[in-house]
Amino acid sequence: xxxxxxxxxxxxxxxxxxxxxxxxxxxxxxxxxxxxxxxxxxxxxxxxxxxxxxxxxxxxxxxxxxxxxxxxxxxxxxxxxxxxxxxxxxxxxxxxxxxxxxxxxxxxxxxxxxxxxxxxxxxxxxxxxxxxxxxxxxxxxxxxxxxxxxxxxxxxxxxxxxxxxxxxxxxxxxxxxxxxxxxxxxxxxxxxxxxxxxxxxxxxxxxxxxx
Amino acid sequence: xxxxxxxxxxxxxxxxxxxxxxxxxxxxxxxxxxxxxxxxxxxxxxxxxxxxxxxxxxxxxxxxxxxxxxxxxxxxxxxxxxxxxxxxxxxxxxxxxxxxxxxxxxxxxxxxxxxxxxxxxxxxxxxxxxxxxxxxxxxxxxxxxxxxxxxxxxxxxxxxxxxxxxxxxxxxxxxxxxxxxxxxxxxxxxxxxxxxxxxxxxxxxxxxxxx
Numbered sequence: 022x023x024x025x026x027x028x029x030x031x032x033x034x035x036x037x038x039x040x041x042x043x044x045x046x047x048x049x050x051x052x053x054x055x056x057x058x059x060x061x062x063x064x065x066x067x068x069x070x071x072x073x074x075x076x077x078x079x080x081x082x083x084x085x086x087x088x089x090x091x092x093x094x095x096x097x098x099x100x101x102x103x104x105x106x107x108x109x110x111x112x113x114x115x116x117x118x119x120x121x122x123x124x125x126x127x128x129x130x131x132x133x134x135x136x137x138x139x140x141x142x143x144x145x146x147x148x149x150x151x152x153x154x155x156x157x158x159x160x161x162x163x164x165x166x167x168x169x170x171x172x173x174x175x176x177x178x179x180x181x182x183x184x185x186x187x188x189x190x191x192x193x194x195x196x197x198x199x200x201x202x203x204x205x206x207x208x209x210x211x212x213x214x215x216x217x218x219x220x221x222x223x224x225x226x227x228x229x230x231x232x
Numbered sequence: 233x234x235x236x237x238x239x240x241x242x243x244x245x246x247x248x249x250x251x252x253x254x255x256x257x258x259x260x261x262x263x264x265x266x267x268x269x270x271x272x273x274x275x276x277x278x279x280x281x282x283x284x285x286x287x288x289x290x291x292x293x294x295x296x297x298x299x300x301x302x303x304x305x306x307x308x309x310x311x312x313x314x315x316x317x318x319x320x321x322x323x324x325x326x327x328x329x330x331x332x333x334x335x336x337x338x339x340x341x342x343x344x345x346x347x348x349x350x351x352x353x354x355x356x357x358x359x360x361x362x363x364x365x366x367x368x369x370x371x372x373x374x375x376x377x378x379x380x381x382x383x384x385x386x387x388x389x390x391x392x393x394x395x396x397x398x399x400x401x402x403x404x405x406x407x408x409x410x411x412x413x414x415x416x417x418x419x420x421x422x423x424x425x426x427x428x429x430x431x432x433x434x435x436x437x438x439x440x441x442x443x
Contacts, residue, residue, distance in 0.1 A: 028238035055266025137407065138349055182415070182423045187409070190397060196348065197396070204393070212393045219430045 031096055031129055035088070040078040042068045044092075047085040052131045056086060073160045086139055087147040093129075093136035094154040100125055101161035111169030112223050117216045118165060119191060120210035126194040127206035133195035162188055166221055176222030187217050242307055242340055246299070251289040253279045255303075258296040263342045267350045290360060298358040299348055304340075304347035305365040311336055312372035322380030323434050329376060330402060330428045331421035335403040338417035344406035373399055377432055387433030398428050 035041040046067035050059040061082050065075040077084050078134060104118030126133045143151060163184040169175035177183050204212070246252040261270040276286040290296050313437035317331030339346045344417050354362060374395040380386035388394050405420060415423070 027327065056269075057265040124329075134349075141328035163316040179423055182420075184429065185429055186401060186424065189404045189408060192402045193407070196404070197400060202349045209393075212390055215389075216394065216397055216431050218425050219433065222430065229269075 031092060032131065035092070039043060039068075039070065039074065043070065043078055044085065044089060047082075048089055048132050051086065051089075051135045051139060056082070056135075056142045061085075068115065083142065083147070086135075087143055087151075089132065090136050090140070090143065090147075090223045091154075092150050093132050094151055097122065098154055098158045098161065101158060104161070104224050105161050105165050111165055111172055111174050112218055114167065114219065115165045115223075116218060118162065120189070121212040122133035122188075122191045122209075123213045124206040125195050126191060127198040127209055130195040135212045137192060137195065141149055145198055159184060159188060169223070174223060183220060187220060190217070228230070239309045242303060242343065246303070250281065250285065251281075254281065254286055255296065256298060259300055259343050259346055261413075262300075262350060267293070268352045272296075284356055288350050290304070294353065294355050294358070297351075297359065298315070298354055299379075300343065301354065301358075301362050302365075304343050305362055308333065308336065308432055309365055309369045309372065312369055316372050316376050322376055322383055322385050326376045326380065326432065326434075327425035327429060329373065330398070331418075331427045333399075333402045334421040334424045335401060335417040338409040338420055341406040341409045342402070348403060348406065350399050370395060370399060377405075380432060380434070385434060394431060398431060401428070 032041045035044055039228070041085055043064060047059070047064045050063050050067055054063075059082070061075055061079075062072050063169055064085065065072045066074075075092055079088070100121045101118050104114050104194075107114055107117060107214060109117070140148065140151065163180060166175060166180050170177050170180065191213065194213075199208065200204070243252045243255055246255055257277045258270070261274050261278055264272075270293070272290075273283050274288055275293070275296065276283045278285075290299070311332045312329050315325050315332060317371055318328060321326070351359065351362065371389060374391060377386060377388055377391055377395055377398075381388050381391065402424060405424075409417070409420065
C-alpha cells in the first residue's frame with residue numbers, strides 16, 4: 022500500500038479536503054468489497070461524513086468511480102509522457118518509463134486495481150472518456166518503441182502487440198504486488214526494465230550465441 | 233468468451249448437471265457484479281433453480297467461489313505441468329507452456345478474472361489451499377526456466393523474478409482480452425511465446441549486435 026504520503030499524494034489536486042477524503046474512502050471501499058457491493062452510505066461513513074455531505078461533492082457513486090479512474094489514468098499517462106519526452110536514447114527512456122510505471126502500480130496497487138477492474142461499471146460517456154485516455158497511454162509506449170526501431174536500437178516484429186504486452190506486464194504488478202513480498206517497488210521496476218529491453222530486442226545481457 | 237463448448241468444457245468434471253449449472257451461473261454473476269454484490273439467490277435464479285436447490289449442492293456462496301477457484305487453478309497447473317513434462321528443448325517447452333496458458337486465459341477470461349480478482353474473498357483454509365496450488369504453478373514455470381539455464385539455452389540473472397513476470401504477463405491476458413479485439417487467442421499465444429523466449433535470453437530474432 023506504500024506509505025501514507027504515497028497514498029495521499031496522488032489525490033493532491035482534489036479539493037476541497039472533504040472531496041479528497043471521500044475519494045480515498047471510495048477507493049478503499051471499492052477495493053475491499055467491489056463497486057457494486059459498496060453504497061454511498063458506506064463511503065460517507067468511512068470518510069466520517071453523512072450521506073447528505075457526500076452528495077454535495079458527488080452526485081452518484083458512479084461519479085466517484087469516474088473521478089478515481091480519471092485521476093489514476095491521468096497520472097499513469099503523465100508518467101509515460103514524461104518518460105517519452107525525456108532525455109536519453111529510446112532504450113534509456115523505455116527503461117525509465119517501465120521503472121516509473123511499475124513503481125506507481127506497486128505503490129498505488131489499491132487504486133490501480135479499482136481503476137483496472139471496475140472499468141465496466143462506468144457510465145457510457147465516462148467510459149468513452151477513460152478509453153480515450155487509455156489509447157493515449159498505449160500511444161506513449163508505442164512511440165518510444167517506434168523511435169527505438171527507427172533508430173535501429175530495437176528489433177520488434179510486432180510493435181502494437183509488443184507495446185500492449187509491455188503495458189500489460191506493468192499494470193499486472195498491481196494485482197500481485199504485496200508490501201509483505203520479497204521485493205520493493207524499486208526492485209520490481211529494475212527487474213522489469215531489464216525484461217522489457219529484452220522484449221524489444223535491445224539485447225542487454227542476452228548472450229549473442231544464446232539462440 | 234470463446235465458444236460455448238470452450239466455456240463448458242472446463243467444468244466437465246463437475247457433476248451432477250445441476251451442480252455444474254450453478255457453478256457457471258456463479259462465474260457469470262461474480263464476473264458481472266463482483267463476489268460481494270452477488271447473493272446465492274441471484275446465482276440460483278440464473279441457473280433456473282430455487283435457493284433451496286442450490287443449498288443441496290453448495291452450503292455457502294464462498295463454497296461456490298472455492299470450487300470455481302479450485303477448478304481454474306487446477307486446469308492452469310495441469311497446462312503448465314504437461315508443458316514441463318512434454319518432449320522438446322526447454323525453449324520449445326517454455327513456448328508451448330506460454331501458448332497454452334495464454335490461450336486458456338483468453339478463452340476463459342471470465343472465469344480467470346473471477347479466479348484472480350476474488351482470491352481475497354476465500355475463507356482462510358480455502359485460501360491456503362489455493363495459495364498452495366499457485367506455488368505449484370509458479371514452480372512449474374520456474375522448473376522449465378531452470379532447465380533452460382542449466383542447459384545453457386537461457387540467460388536469466390533472476391530466475392524467480394523472471395518466472396513471476398512470465399506468469400503475470402500471461403495471466404493479465406484475462407483482463408484485457410476481448411473477443412471483439414484484433415487478435416485471436418492463438419495469435420496472442422504466438423506473440424507471447426516469442427516475447428517470453430526473449431525475456432529468458434533465448435534470443436530468438438534478437439539481433440546479436442543490438443546492445
